[in-house]
Amino acid sequence: MLSTTFLGVKLKNPVIAASGTYGYGREYESLFPLETLGGISVKGTTLMPRSGNKPPRIAETASGMLNSVGLQNPGVDAFIANELPYLKTKDIAVIANISGNSPEEFAELARKLDIDGVDILELNISCPNIREGGKSFGADPVTAAAVTRAVKAASKKPVMVKLTPNVTSISEIAKAVEAAGADALSLINTLTAMRIDIRTKRPILANNTGGLSGPAIFPVAVRMVYEASGAVKIPVCGMGGIATAEDAVEMMMAGAACVQVGAAIFRDAYAPKKIIDGLEKYCLDNGNISEIVGAVKLNERDNEW
Template sequence: MSNTNKLAVNFCGVDFKNPLIPASGAFGYGREFEHFYPLSTLGGISVKGTTGTKRNGNLPPRIAETPSGMLNSVGLQNPGVDHFIKIELPNLKTKDTVIIANIAGSTADEYREIAEKLDKTDVDMIEVNISCPNVKAGGAAFGVTCEGAASITKIVRAATSKPVMMKLSPNVTNIAEIAKAVEAEGADAVSLINTLLGMRIDIKTRRPILHNNVGGLSGPAVFPVAVRMVWQVANAVNIPVCGMGGISRWEDVVEMMMAGAKTIQIGAALFANPMAPVEIIEGLEKYVSDNNLNSLQDIVGTVKPW
C-alpha cells in the first residue's frame, strides 16, 4: 500500500484521496491553479461561494495585509448557481477530485433554491456558508445564533440528499453550541473556522483600508483560534469536522487533525505559496512513513489535554 493511500479518508460517506481541500474563495473554480499542479493532486476542492444569482461583490479595496494574516471583503462576488452548474461543474468533474459546492444565501429561500438545484447535479458535497462576514443580509447573520444556524441546516437538509457540511462562524460566544444545533438538524459534517471579523485603518487618511470598513481575518494569525475551536467542536459533536484557519504547513495539518479534524482546508497560504498543497501532501506522506502509521486518520483527535 502506497503512502498516498495512507492519507485517504472517508468523510461523511465521500472518499477523499487525502485530507487536503483548498478553501472556498481562495481557489476560484481551480482553473488558475492548474498552471502549478494537476487538480487530481488534491483531496477535494471547495469552490467559490455560490449564490442564487450573480453578485458583483464589494467595492475595492477588498484586501489588507495584517501581521501574519490578511483581511478580505470580497463580498461573495460570483456568477451564480446556474452558471456554476452549467460551466464550472462539468469542467471540475473531469479533474478526479472531490467537488464540494459552497453555497450562500441572503434569505432562507435562497439557500433552499440553490440546494435544490445542486441536488440534481453530480456535485459530491454541499458546504453551507452561514458565516460570511462580508455581506449585509444573510451570511453571518444566520451563523451567529443556534436558531439561525439550525434553521438553515434544516432547510438545506430537506432540499438535498447530498452530504451537507455547515461552515461555522468563529464570531460567536460558544461555537460548540452552534455545532450541536446544526448536528441536531441533520448536518453530516461541520467545517470551521470561517474568517474572524477585523478592521484596519490608514492612519494618514483616517479611512479603513477596506472599502467595506470591516472584513474577514485569515492566515497564520488565526491558526491558534482555529485549533482551539476545532478541538471544542470535535469534543461536542459526533459528526466529522473539517478544520481550517491559518494552515500553511504540513505540521499545521497534523496539529489540526490532532485537535479533531478529519479533513482540512487551506486558504490564505495559497496566495504567497500556490505550491503549498503539494508541499503539504509530501510532508504528510513523510510524516506517516516516519511514524509508521497505517493511516493518517489514526492521529485524529489524539491530542492529550492536560
C-alpha cells in the first residue's frame, strides 16, 4: 500500500533518509535494517575529499538545530570504492547527493556516478558558486538552470534538484530547473541561520552561520513544497522538519510524492521507521498513499490583495 514509483525507481515506501543525516547507511543498522527505508540520500559527495568546517559545527535551537558541517566527505572516488558496493547489496533506492563549485564540477561528478548502484542523482545547489563570488547556485534561476543542464548532459540517471529555501520566489527557481531538464525537485534544504553565545558575544558555530533544520522549519517547508509543486509538472520530494507520520501525510498533501526525513533521526533514531509504520496505518484507514499527493484544498479568502 505504501509502495510507489518515483522517477522510474520503485520505492517500497515513500520515506527516504535525507542526505547528511544517515551517513552511508551503516550507522543505524543495529537498530533496524537499512532496507526498512524506501531510499537513502547519501552524505553529500564532492569531486575531491573535503575535511569540512572547524568545530563547533552544531548548535541547538527551539525545536531544531543549526549545522555547519561543511560537506566533510571522502570524495566521489572513495564513495564509489568503499560505500557504494555495500549499498548495492541492499534492496533500497540509492540517491547520490552531489555538490560542486561549478557546472563543470557537477557534470564531472554526474559522469563518475553514471554507474550501476546509483538510482537517482540529487543536486545540492545550495553550495557556493565560486565564479560568482560564492553566491549559492540555487539562489538564482540562471545558475540553478545551468547546473541542471550540465548534469543532464553528462548522465542518463534521473536528476532531482535540491532547492534552497533561502530565496524570495521558490516557484521561479522551480520553473527554471524544470525547463533546464530536471526530472524532479527536492526541497527544502536548511535555512541559513545564526546563534550567538551571549557570554562570549561570539556565534556558537565556528563558521558563524549554519543551516537550520528540525521541526522548527516544517511549516516553511510545507508552504514551499506547496508553491513549488504547483509551479511545475515534475514530481517533488518534500523535506524539512518531518518528525512524525502525520507530518509526512501533511507534506504529501502539500504536493510531495515522497518525503525525506533528516534531523528527526538525531532525536529519535527510530523516527523513519515510526513514520513508515504510521503511514501504513494511515493507508489502512484512508486508502493508497499516492491518492493524498497534492490533495490539499485551499480555503477561499474574502479579500484578495
